[in-house]
Amino acid sequence: MDYSQQDDGALLELIKSGLPSALDELYVRYSRLVYSIALYITRDTVAAEDVTLQVFAKVWEKGELYRSERGSVRVWLATLTRNHAIDLLRRERVHNRIEGQLMAEASILPETYWGKTESEVDLRLRQDLVRSAVGQLTEQQRQVLIMAYFLGYSHSEIANELGLPLGTVKTRIRSAIQALRQLLGNQRTV
């Protein structure tokens, strides 16, 4: 059955009703997104494959957890993936091994684009904005943002890792987000 004309929300409804072919279509649409995030966080292809399987298995088993009012399916999958990958990181305690590598990459990300839908142009524009905005943060702001978002560090873990007072870390996170809000405005991702 051809699901290519179904939007993501309709596809999820079909998955919830138990159609494996609908899950397969969702995988075709978003496996690159999920795998890329998992690989970026875990830095391990085997772990990234495991996380990818876990995320799509969760969609299959718990598709009802998705709430459209909270955001797009794309964002939901990205969040699920990040959470699974960070859980894995925490279990394996590999923070120290990959932290420096991730932070070094933050400023030299390649020009690649997400999305394969009718809103691809909007998504590409948004991606350019996000990259540009993060690039305009100070090194200190970018550092705490990456440690928190991509490595799953808490406030106090970042403070310990960097040898900074907790209040300084909180201030840097707040100022980073505030700067991004000003740079990006309030347009929701597609």
Add this chain to the structure above:
Amino acid sequence: MAHNHHVVDSLPAYALGALDADEFAAVESHLDSCASCRAELQEIRYVTDDLFMLIPVVTPPPSLRQKLMEQVRRSGQLENTPPSRPQAVWQQLLVVFREHKLVAASQLALLVLALVFLTTTIMLWNDASELQTAQQQGRMSAVRLNSTGVIPAAEGYLTISGDRLSGAITLDRVPELGESKQYQLWLVKDGVRTGAALLTVDEKGYGGGRVHAPEPLSHYSSAEVTIEPAGGSLQPTSDVILTAELPQE
């Protein structure tokens, strides 16, 4: 942390998942009762939700797709069933008819069940007007959920896999409930009700989901659907809107 007793200063770290456990719990608690902070959090998430776009795109190995589908098949519902298994045919036909609006909703149930009969030859009509299918040992069955009169137009079907370990429920012509409530399926055994599915329907009143039960579905005597707070209840808290006797082994 507090700003006029609000948690605005902690929301950026909250959105990034960077709060320590005690502060996380305090923020969660505050958000439950503060619309202002929830609105502020929403604004912050406009930014944090897009951070995944910083990551370079990598294509997964082709074998991963096959692994996923094999994992899904092993998960239970599809075990030992071929791709053209009766349940998939039934459900896919249902989707096709709904998408193309070929028939009115009231006729849809009749047509779908007739197709089940033709394609599986296992459904036995007990009563032409009742539309309840009998089940045979080892074959998939479908049971109609009947309205109790609370919502007269409500309709539903419960499909049960051949091994009786899995099932799916579909509701139609029921009201859309909004964010705060969901439909909940209960399976009844010896007077004890076990929650087995939470369902949200679309603006047309249609929705479905998988049934999760601790025992084979053939161990339960009946099924009921009620309206419960979002996330479900431990026991029914409202009147039953749909009900059905379940086939016993």
